[in-house]
Amino acid sequence: xxLKSLKIILFFLLAAVIYGAFLYAxxxxxxxxxxxxxxxxxxxxxxxxxxxAVGALFSGIYLKNKELKYDLWAEAANQLGLLFGxxxxxxxxxxxxxxxxxxxxxxxxxxxxxxxxxxxxxxxxLRSAVEQADRRAALSAVYDLLAFVTVPFFVFVVPRIYxxxxxxxxxxxxxxxxxxxxxxxxFLSSLSAYTAVFFWMLKQRIDLIGIQLKIxxxxx
Amino acid sequence: MKLTAEKISKNFAEKSIFxxxxxxxxxxxxxxxxxxxxxGKTTLxxxxxxxxxxxxxxxxxxxxxxxxxxxxxxxxxxxxxPYLELYQDLSAMENLEFFSKIRGLKDxxxxxxxxxxxxxxxxxEDDAVKTYSSGMKQRLKYVFALLHEPQILFVDEPxxxxxxxxxxxxxEVLQQYKQNHLLIMxxxxxxxxxxxxxxxxxxx
Amino acid sequence: xxxAWLVFRKDVQQEFKxxxxxxxxxxFAIVTLxxxxxxxxxxxxxxxxxxxxxWIILFFSSMSGLAHIFVREEETHTxxxxxxxxxxxxxxxGKLLFNxxxxxxxxxxxxxxxxxxxxxVIYDAFVFVLSLVFGTFGLAGGGTIVAAIISKSNTKGALxxxxxxxxxxxxxxSGISAAKKAATNAxxxxxxxxxxxxxxxxxxIITAGILLFDFIWNE
Numbered sequence: 002x003x004l005k006s007l008k009i010i011l012f013f014l015l016a017a018v019i020y021g022a023f024l025y026a027x028x029x030x031x032x033x034x035x036x037x038x039x040x041x042x043x044x045x046x047x048x049x050x051x052x053x054a055v056g057a058l059f060s061g062i063y064l065k066n067k068e069l070k071y072d073l074w075a076e077a078a079n080q081l082g083l084l085f086g087x088x089x090x091x092x093x094x095x096x097x098x099x100x101x102x103x104x105x106x107x108x109x110x111x112x113x114x115x116x117x118x119x120x121x122x123x124x125x126x127l128r129s130a131v132e133q134a135d136r137r138a139a140l141s142a143v144y145d146l147l148a149f150v151t152v153p154f155f156v157f158v159v160p161r162i163y164x165x166x167x168x169x170x171x172x173x174x175x176x177x178x179x180x181x182x183x184x185x186x187x188f189l190s191s192l193s194a195y196t197a198v199f200f201w202m203l204k205q206r207i208d209l210i211g212i213q214l215k216i217x218x219x220x221x
Numbered sequence: 222m223k224l225t226a227e228k229i230s231k232n233f234a235e236k237s238i239f240x241x242x243x244x245x246x247x248x249x250x251x252x253x254x255x256x257x258x259x260x261g262k263t264t265l266x267x268x269x270x271x272x273x274x275x276x277x278x279x280x281x282x283x284x285x286x287x288x289x290x291x292x293x294x295x296x297x298x299x300x301x302x303p304y305l306e307l308y309q310d311l312s313a314m315e316n317l318e319f320f321s322k323i324r325g326l327k328d329x330x331x332x333x334x335x336x337x338x339x340x341x342x343x344x345x346e347d348d349a350v351k352t353y354s355s356g357m358k359q360r361l362k363y364v365f366a367l368l369h370e371p372q373i374l375f376v377d378e379p380x381x382x383x384x385x386x387x388x389x390x391x392x393e394v395l396q397q398y399k400q401n402h403l404l405i406m407x408x409x410x411x412x413x414x415x416x417x418x419x420x421x422x423x424x425x
Numbered sequence: 426x427x428x429a430w431l432v433f434r435k436d437v438q439q440e441f442k443x444x445x446x447x448x449x450x451x452x453f454a455i456v457t458l459x460x461x462x463x464x465x466x467x468x469x470x471x472x473x474x475x476x477x478x479x480w481i482i483l484f485f486s487s488m489s490g491l492a493h494i495f496v497r498e499e500e501t502h503t504x505x506x507x508x509x510x511x512x513x514x515x516x517x518x519g520k521l522l523f524n525x526x527x528x529x530x531x532x533x534x535x536x537x538x539x540x541x542x543x544x545x546v547i548y549d550a551f552v553f554v555l556s557l558v559f560g561t562f563g564l565a566g567g568g569t570i571v572a573a574i575i576s577k578s579n580t581k582g583a584l585x586x587x588x589x590x591x592x593x594x595x596x597x598x599s600g601i602s603a604a605k606k607a608a609t610n611a612x613x614x615x616x617x618x619x620x621x622x623x624x625x626x627x628x629x630i631i632t633a634g635i636l637l638f639d640f641i642w643n644e
Contacts, residue, residue, distance in 0.1 A: 064640050067274075120591040127588060130578040133233060135276075136644055140574050143637045147570060147592060150633045154595035154626055272505055273644055295509050305509070306502040308435070310442045323431045323511045349442075365506075 004204070011201060014194045021187035029184070035099035040187055042092035044195035045085045046114070052082030052199060053121070057149040060142035070214060072138035075145060076128065077206035081199060083121050090114055113155040120148045222248045222284050222297065222372045222403050224269070229278030231264055238264055242278070244421050248372070251395075251404040251416045256423030262407040263302065263377060265423055269405060270298055270375050282373070296324070299366035302377030302407075309351040313342065313361055316350060317368060324369050336364040340390065355382040363391065367398075374398060377407045392416070428511050432519025436494060440523070445497075450490030450527060454535045457482045462542050475545045476604035480597050482539065484564070485586075486531055491568035492585045494520045495576035504576075513642040514635055517569065521631070524565040524572075532557060549607040552616045556603035559623035563596040563630055570634035573641045592630075599623045 022040035029036055059075035093111070094104045105111060127144055131137035180188060224246045231238045238261040246252040254262045267273045269280055271294050282289045282297070289297065307316045314333070321329035337343055340360040345353070353361065359382045366374060379395065380388050395416055398404060406413060414420075440446060461478050470478070498504040507516060536557070539545060547553045571589040575581050603619035 064637075116591050116594055123588045123591055126584065127574070127578065130580045130584055132579060136577060139640050139644060140577055143570075143640050144574055144588065146637060147567075147630075147633055150629055151567075151592050151595060151626070154622065154629075267505075270509075272508060292512075298509065300505075300509055304502050305506045307506065308439060308503055309501060310439050311435075315438060319431060319435045320510050323428050323515075 004201075007197075008201065011194065011197055014190065015198070018187065018191045018194050022191065026184045026187040027181065029180070033099065035096060038092050038096050038099075040191045042089060042096055043188070044192045045089040045092060047192060048195055048199045049082050049086040049089050049114075049117070051196070052078050052085060052203075053117070053149070053152070055203070056082060057145055060145040063138055063142045064146075067135070067138075069134060069138060070210060072142060073210045073214075074207055075142065077210065078203060079121055079124060079145070081202055081206075083118065083125075085199070086114060086118050086121070090118065116155055117152065120152075124148065222282060224252070224373070224403060224405075225281050225283070226269065227279050227281075229265075229268060229275040229280065231261065231268060232276045233264075239423055242421065242423075244419065246403060246405070246419050248403045249399065249401055250418040251399045251406060252419045252421065253414055253417035254405070254407040254421050254423060255409065255414075257409070260424035262423050263304065265421070266302065266375055266377050266405070266407050270300055270373075271295070272300075284372075296369070297372040298375065299369065299371035299373070300375040301362045301366040301379075302375070303381060304377075305362070307350050307358075307361060307365060310349060312347045312349050313337070313353075313364075314346040316361075317364065320365060321368060326369055329368070332368065333364070336367060339394075340364055341386075356384055356387055359383055360387060363394070367394075371402070373403045373405065375405045379406060379408060379413055380410060426515075426518070428515035429518035429522065432507075432511065432516055433522040436519065436523045437526075439497075446490045446493040446527060447530075449493070450486050450531050451534065453489040454482060454486035454531050457485060458535060458539060458542065465543065469544065472545070472605050472608035475543055476608060477601050478543070479536070479539050479545065479604060480560075480600045482535060483528075483532065483560075483600075484590075484593070484597055486535070487528055487564050487568055488586045488589060490527055490531075491524050491565065491589075492572040492575060492581065494523055494569070495572040496581050499576045508642065513639045516642060517573070517635055517638040520572075521565060521569045521634070524569050525561060528561045528565050532561065545608065547607050548609070549616070552603060552620065553607035555620055556600055556607070556616070556623055559620065559627050560596050560600040560603075562627035563623060564593060566627055566631040566634050567593045567596070570630070570638060573638055577641060577644075595626050596623060599626070 018040065022037050026037070026040070028034065056075045056078035059071045059078060063069075063071035063075060090111075093114070097106070097108070097111070098104045101108075124141060124144055128137055128141050131140055226242060226244050228241045228243055230240045230242070242265070244252070254265050256262050264273075268275045271280070271291055282294055307313075308319075311319070317333045318329070321333065326332075334343075334346075337346060340363055342357060342360055342364070345357070350358065350361065366376075374395075376395070379391055383391060392412075395404060395406075399416065404416070406417065408414065461482065465478075498507060540547065568589055571585060571592065575585050575588065578584060599619045599622040603616050603623065606616040606619070
């Protein structure tokens with residue numbers, strides 16, 4: 002019951018965010034209409050990181066107590082991470098085209114998200130290469146954690162070596178885009194709405210996994 | 222040395238291999254694992270020896286009432302099976318020296334020579350294992366399994382590839398060994414079963 | 426540690442009887458070096474391109490040889506035998522030592538050859554050597570743990586590079602950058618962030634490898 006009403010609230014919240022992003026929020030001074038993509042790009046990028054972190058957490062839990070469901074949860078979280086990662090790449094690429102002139106120019110931020118997608122594509126390639134469920138779970142959990150410890154190197158090392166045009170990922174420490182109250186309101190509601198969407202989607206997958214496991218158990 | 226297996230089950234990819242096996246065995250006995258081909262005898266052997274984990278259930282070894290911790294169990298185990306190979310490119314001696322040293326044995330050379338002689342491999346110590354015939358390889362595996370005088374000996378298919386002389390020798394060794402050690406054997410052969418005291422049927 | 430040393434010695438003994446990994450990695454390095462040298466031909470490439478080419482050669486040669494150490498144990502059915510006699514950490518460290526040795530041997534051959542053939546001049550040998558040493562530890566650390574992963578999977582060949590490349594990319598990026606700076610006579614201070622990155626990466630990946638290996642080895 003609670004979840005059902007949450008779903009409806011989420012629907013209206015997202016509708017409001019879309020309206021707000023295109024019509025309500027004013028433009029930042031000196032920047033064009035394209036900056037509105039900000040309200041979708043930053044949340045998707047944030048969800049990507051969150052999803053992979055949640056995936057790594059589940060992988061760690063799997064290795065600790067070897068219950069197959071955690072491996073499947075990790076897979077679900079990483080799938081969502083990959084999905085949002087693609088969305089973040091596409092929105093970011095549109096932004097790059099408008100402000101830097103080309104869709105793709107190997108800016109360190111673009112490189113890091115590309116590598117991130119590559120890592121998780123490799124994660125799924127590994128999963129498809131192992132048939133036995135518990136072995137697949139252990140191997141992919143190890144790879145997930147291994148990938149997770151190397152990700153900070155992309156975030157911190159690569160941009161230090163090659164200078165980036167990308168605004169600082171923590172919004173408003175450098176103040177590249179100054180947000181006024183209305184903009185901040187839309188931005189923060191978009192961030193929380195997308196975060197809620199992610200956790201709602203993850204919850205759906207986790208429930209589905211629970212049902213699938215139960216069916217398999219009954220079959221045996 | 223006493224083995225207690227409680228309600229062990231193993232699934233591979235959601236498919237159940239066996240369920241809720243419970244049994245006990247002590248030093249001085251031979252436990253035989255029986256079952257048709259593909260029933261999971263080997264899987265049970267690998268689980269009992271801690272090479273792989275069961276899906277559920279527990280296996281404990283205890284000596285004089287104190288339980289041996291799982292990480293120390295390999296010191297007490299000798300294992301021989303068709304899927305446990307020695308290093309083919311190295312000579313028999315190089316293999317056995319490596320295994321003795323890594324197991325932390327002292328003064329192992331006389332023991333190696335004595336076992337090599339017992340199993341009729343004297344004079345072939347410095348030949349690469351890949352030049353051995355399959356029967357000789359099986360004999361060498363016995364040398365490897367008995368090298369550290371283990372408390373528990375796992376033998377999967379004791380007679381595979383052996384000639385009559387070899388089989389007679391192996392029975393003699395196993396018969397003597399089980400007097401005061403625990404012998405665990407996977408087999409379907411009726412001759413092998415003469416050694417067995419406790420039997421576990423795998424398929425249900 | 427003594428046990429890790431024994432595992433390492435056993436692998437060296439085995440390797441020098443078959444020379445499988447050694448041949449694969451040396452020939453691969455020579456072939457790629459030849460291909461690069463041919464395709465560049467008479468053009469003189471700057472230090473930016475040359476340092477990138479050097480690291481690409483090193484990376485792909487290591488990809489051709491590092492997986493062998495674990496795949497061999499699985500293919501010859503000796504992994505269980507090894508598991509019976511020793512701990513997982515000594516296996517991992519022994520194999521890691523072997524892969525480090527393998528990479529150093531390749532570098533001893535490839536780097537001087539590359540510098541000679543491609544006319545790659547290093548001004549700051551200290552930075553260059555240090556970046557190679559740290560980079561080798563990183564490559565070997567990541568390569569060894571990924572090798573352990575793929576040795577348990579069904580498709581062993583192509584998967585290794587796919588899994589290892591994104592994880593090892595920080596090594597390649599920092600290595601290229603350090604080599605570039607060493608070749609353009611930049612003072613040490615400027616290359617320090619690359620060297621720090623290479624060093625930190627090696628420490629992190631080797632530690633993670635030792636901790637995670639147990640979960641692969643003892644299923």
